[in-house]
Amino acid sequence: MNKELERNKSYWRANLKIVSWLMVVWFFCSFGFGIIFSDTLDQYRVGGFKLGFWFAQQGSIYIFIVLVFVYVHLMNKLDRKYAKIEEKD
Amino acid sequence: MEVQELTYLFVGLSFAVYIGIAIWSRAESTNDFYVAGKGVHPVANGMATAADWMSAASFLSMAGLIAFLGKDGSVYLMGWTGGYVLLALFLAPYLRKFGKFTVPDFIGERYYSSFARKVAVLCLIFISFTYIAGQMRGVGIVFSRFLEVDINTGVVIGMGIVFFYAVLGGMKGITYTQVAQYCVLIFAYLVPAIFISILMTGNPVPQLGFGSTLVDSPVYLLDKLDQVTVDLGFNEYTQNSKSVIDIFCITAALMFGTAGLPHVIVRFFTVPTVADARKSAGYALIFIALLYTTAPAVSAFARMNLIDSIQDKEYSSAPSWFKNWEEIGLIAWKDKNLDGAIRYSSGDAVKGRPVYDTERGPSGERIVLNSPNSDNENEVYIDRDIIVLANPEIAELPGWVIALVAAGGLAAALSTAAGLLLVISSSISHDLLKKTYMPKITERQELFFARVSAAVAIAIAGLFGIYPPAFVAQVVAFAFGLAAATFFPVLFMGIFSKRLNKEGAIAGMLVGLIFTATYIIFFKFLYVDLNTSENWLMSISPEGIGFIGMILNFVVAILVSSATKPPPQEVLDMVEMIRQPE
Numbered sequence: 001m002n003k004e005l006e007r008n009k010s011y012w013r014a015n016l017k018i019v020s021w022l023m024v025v026w027f028f029c030s031f032g033f034g035i036i037f038s039d040t041l042d043q044y045r046v047g048g049f050k051l052g053f054w055f056a057q058q059g060s061i062y063i064f065i066v067l068v069f070v071y072v073h074l075m076n077k078l079d080r081k082y083a084k085i086e087e088k089d
Numbered sequence: 090m091e092v093q094e095l096t097y098l099f100v101g102l103s104f105a106v107y108i109g110i111a112i113w114s115r116a117e118s119t120n121d122f123y124v125a126g127k128g129v130h131p132v133a134n135g136m137a138t139a140a141d142w143m144s145a146a147s148f149l150s151m152a153g154l155i156a157f158l159g160k161d162g163s164v165y166l167m168g169w170t171g172g173y174v175l176l177a178l179f180l181a182p183y184l185r186k187f188g189k190f191t192v193p194d195f196i197g198e199r200y201y202s203s204f205a206r207k208v209a210v211l212c213l214i215f216i217s218f219t220y221i222a223g224q225m226r227g228v229g230i231v232f233s234r235f236l237e238v239d240i241n242t243g244v245v246i247g248m249g250i251v252f253f254y255a256v257l258g259g260m261k262g263i264t265y266t267q268v269a270q271y272c273v274l275i276f277a278y279l280v281p282a283i284f285i286s287i288l289m290t291g292n293p294v295p296q297l298g299f300g301s302t303l304v305d306s307p308v309y310l311l312d313k314l315d316q317v318t319v320d321l322g323f324n325e326y327t328q329n330s331k332s333v334i335d336i337f338c339i340t341a342a343l344m345f346g347t348a349g350l351p352h353v354i355v356r357f358f359t360v361p362t363v364a365d366a367r368k369s370a371g372y373a374l375i376f377i378a379l380l381y382t383t384a385p386a387v388s389a390f391a392r393m394n395l396i397d398s399i400q401d402k403e404y405s406s407a408p409s410w411f412k413n414w415e416e417i418g419l420i421a422w423k424d425k426n427l428d429g430a431i432r433y434s435s436g437d438a439v440k441g442r443p444v445y446d447t448e449r450g451p452s453g454e455r456i457v458l459n460s461p462n463s464d465n466e467n468e469v470y471i472d473r474d475i476i477v478l479a480n481p482e483i484a485e486l487p488g489w490v491i492a493l494v495a496a497g498g499l500a501a502a503l504s505t506a507a508g509l510l511l512v513i514s515s516s517i518s519h520d521l522l523k524k525t526y527m528p529k530i531t532e533r534q535e536l537f538f539a540r541v542s543a544a545v546a547i548a549i550a551g552l553f554g555i556y557p558p559a560f561v562a563q564v565v566a567f568a569f570g571l572a573a574a575t576f577f578p579v580l581f582m583g584i585f586s587k588r589l590n591k592e593g594a595i596a597g598m599l600v601g602l603i604f605t606a607t608y609i610i611f612f613k614f615l616y617v618d619l620n621t622s623e624n625w626l627m628s629i630s631p632e633g634i635g636f637i638g639m640i641l642n643f644v645v646a647i648l649v650s651s652a653t654k655p656p657p658q659e660v661l662d663m664v665e666m667i668r669q670p671e
């Protein structure tokens with residue numbers, strides 16, 4: 001029982017760590033590049049887009065997709081790791 | 090074939106498909122009716138979620154809004170997609186693990202309180218009906234413009250279709266119809282966008298096209314648009330005009346609101362496993378992003394085309410779409426300088442929504458009775474909701490593309506309406522009847538009540554369509570603000586905090602609800618004249634105030650919880666259970 005509790009705790013901590021890092025990226029790519037620093041980024045250009053405008057209307061959305069799939073991948077890995085530990089215990 | 094015949098054909102075919110699916114996927118149990126037997130494939134659920142989520146507002150209104158707002162319109166793009174990251178990381182997998190039927194179900198059990206459950210049902214019903222009213226307006230617009238039937242007849246037909254598959258099939262029927270509706274709506278959205286992108290920039294990918302140069306010119310489309318908008322006295326297209334803090338708060342309110350919307354959350358109850366719930370959120374976001382990254386391109390194309398095709402044209406030689414939309418009252422022209430030419434610039438042409446005389450003016454236009462605004466030269470009133478529907482006509486695309494867009498708009502409106510009706514009916518039959526007032530009913534009776542409440546909800550939604558309440562546009566801010574200020578914090582902390590208790594959750598929800606509702610009602614209904622940035626709290630508009638409501642909810646919930654006794658052991662065990670994968 002004690003072992004299980006310990007295992008659950010460390011699984012949850014690992015989960016929180018993954019989620020926190022992803023949220024940092026999430027915040028910077030949307031609220032950061034798309035809103036707060038958007039006007040500053042607008043002095044750079046990618047083709048016909050001003051960079052800040054591109055982040056606000058395109059880039060942030062692409063990054064959101066990548067974030068969710070990175071999360072899916074990392075969590076599946078974590079689940080497999082803990083399933084193995086559980087078998088060993 | 091004529092456009093109208095094609096439209097009948099496309100709309101008729103798509104409706105036949107929806108009905109076919111409904112017959113094939115009848116619900117046999119409450120498990121089928123509420124959560125589609127938890128057997129939906131993650132990709133199918135991703136598509137269904139995308140159709141569920143993308144409403145008449147996303148399909149018909151959003152690109153038009155952005156076309157007129159320019160960069161300020163980004164709040165919708167980031168807000169309505171960024172919420173899926175929150176949903177995937179914080180809610181979907183855990184609520185799937187919890188494994189019950191509805192969102193109030195989770196709140197009632199996690200906070201061991203039937204009062205909390207009832208507050209949740211109340212918020213859910215309010216949010217969902219607000220939303221449905223918007224869908225019905227969308228159905229009405231499409232029917233009246235393209236099928237030339239009376240708006241009321243159109244609404245009744247739409248209701249009949251939804252009634253058929255929602256009442257018969259419940260979540261199971263809705264899910265598979267939504268998959269079909271997603272295919273129809275995304276095809277209908279992308280085809281004209283690709284056409285227009287090729288026509289204007291030569292690039293077939295709209296996402297790249299609106300960052301390209303114009304055909305026959307070395308000038309970038311967006312630069313041209315910036316220049317033209319400034320010349321006509323509008324805000325520069327790629328510049329914000331709202332304050333940074335307001336944009337920040339509106340985006341946040343839309344994001345957290347999206348993550349807290351019950352009809353979206355409940356979709357993740359339908360997949361087989363926790364891992365599938367995560368994956369499914371990712372697929373949903375891809376399917377949504379396909380439309381959401383195309384929309385700003387459509388906006389830029391439409392704004393450019395719109396200005397090009399009417400500016401300084403004689404009314405007598407104005408394009409036919411201009412006159413068609415004028416006929417149904419969504420465009421108006423007031424010849425202020427009496428020169429017979431259309432002058433389009435910034436500012437409202439007339440005071441209020443146009444009211445037409447029965448007589449025609451000297452150029453053949455419908456006479457507008459409203460008094461003109463004399464502080465600007467603008468002579469044109471354009472309802473923003475028509476941009477997506479009118480865009481193929483403005484760009485002179487073939488008739489079948491126009492017909493396709495009509496079918497797509499209907500798919501978007503009907504799929505969302507069905508999803509909303511389902512959460513309303515299940516919160517009534519499951520949370521209010523089975524779990525609160527009539528715990529002794531059998532599963533068959535519960536299923537019967539679920540069908541009856543779905544039917545009643547459809548009837549009420551139909552009434553909203555036939556007698557559209559004037560407040561529809563104003564209450565959209567309500568739905569998201571309230572979802573953010575009530576549901577998100579208690580759902581999030583119900584999973585991520587073991588300390589949050591009944592007292593904290595109820596106090597938090599009520600404070601979030603009352604604060605947000607008061608602020609919105611004050612500025613949107615009671616003192617509309619005061620609704621300017623000088624009077625706002627920290628210059629945050631009513632659209633963004635849900636974010637502040639959400640922060641208050643968190644603070645109050647934590648403070649009250651720490652002053653009262655912790656949740657009982659069985660609730661702690663439940664939280665521990667939902668945190669672990671299978």
